[in-house]
Structures are given as C-alpha cells and as structure tokens.
Amino acid sequence: xxxxxxxxxxxxxxxxxxxxxxxxxxxxxxxxxxxxxxxxxxxxxxxxxxxxxxxxxxxxxxxxxxxxxxxxxxxxxxxxxxxxxxxxxxxxxxxxxxxxxxxxxxxxxxxxxxx
Numbered sequence: 001x002x003x004x005x006x007x008x009x010x011x012x013x014x015x016x017x018x019x020x021x022x023x024x025x026x027x028x029x030x031x032x033x034x035x036x037x038x039x040x041x042x043x044x045x046x047x048x049x050x051x052x053x054x055x056x057x058x059x060x061x062x063x064x065x066x067x068x069x070x071x072x073x074x075x076x077x078x079x080x081x082x083x084x085x086x087x088x089x090x091x092x093x094x095x096x097x098x099x100x101x102x103x104x105x106x107x108x109x110x111x112x113x114x115x
Contacts (some may be wrong), residue, residue, distance in 0.1 A: 002026035002104045004095045009109030012085055016113070020080040022095030022106055030073040033098040036080045038091035038111075045094065049080060062088075085113045 008020040020036065035050030035058075049069035050058045057069060068081040078095060090113050095106035 002097070004097060004104055004106035006093065006095050006106040006109040009093060009111045011112045011114065013115050014085060014087060014113055016085050017081070017083045018085065018111060020082070020093055020095075020109060020111075022078045024076045024078070024095075024097060024104075027097070027099065027104075028073075029071065029076055029078070029097060034071055034078045035096050036069065036078070037094045037096055038089075039094070039108075040091040043091075048093070050096075051078070082111070085111075087113045089113050 039045040092108040
C-alpha cells in the first residue's frame with residue numbers, strides 16, 4: 001500500500017520560510033514523477049513544483065526563485081523549501097506521486113502566511 005505523509009506546514013509571517021517534507025512508503029520514487037500541489041479555499045488544486053522521472057524540475061511561475069523542490073531517492077522523500085513566503089502562498093499543500101498513470105496523494109498540510 002502506497003502512503004505519502006507530509007510534514008512541516010504551519011503559520012509563518014510574510015517573508016519567512018518553511019520546509020515541507022513528504023515521506024513515501026510502499027513504492028520507490030526514484031523513477032516516478034513527484035511533486036507538490038496546493039489548494040487555497042475556493043480555488044482549484046494547482047501544481048507548485050515537480051520533479052519528473054528524468055529528474056527534470058518544473059515550477060509554477062508564481063514560486064520561481066522562491067521555492068526549491070528536491071528528491072532524496074535513498075530516503076524516499078521529497079522536500080519543498082519555501083522562502084520569501086507571501087500571503088498568497090497560503091493554502092493546503094499536497095504531496096503527489098505519479099507512476100505509470102497511477103496517482104497518489106498525501107493528506108495535505110496547511111501553510112498559512114500572515115502577520
């Protein structure tokens with residue numbers, strides 16, 4: 001059974017930083033597409049950042065230069081380092097893995113950016 005468990009969300013002031021982690025069990029993520037999505041209240045779930053099966057990285061335009069995604073194949077973990085956070089980054093963040101057409105999601109972790 002594949003499980004994705006996120007951690008690291010919370011409340012931070014504008015300009016601050018947070019680091020989200022996603023531990024994956026039940027499958028190896030090395031050759032999968034792994035990433036982070038987010039969903040704000042009343043909005044659709046959107047891609048934040050992704051590392052594909054060839055280790056190519058993609059970011060949403062709104063987070064380029066501020067967020068960094070990384071994947072540790074040995075630890076089977078994906079992390080999202082978020083710097084220079086803005087109030088508009090407030091959302092529930094979801095870890096995602098896609099493998100041969102099968103999609104897996106974590107339970108989500110809340111990130112709130114507010115003074």
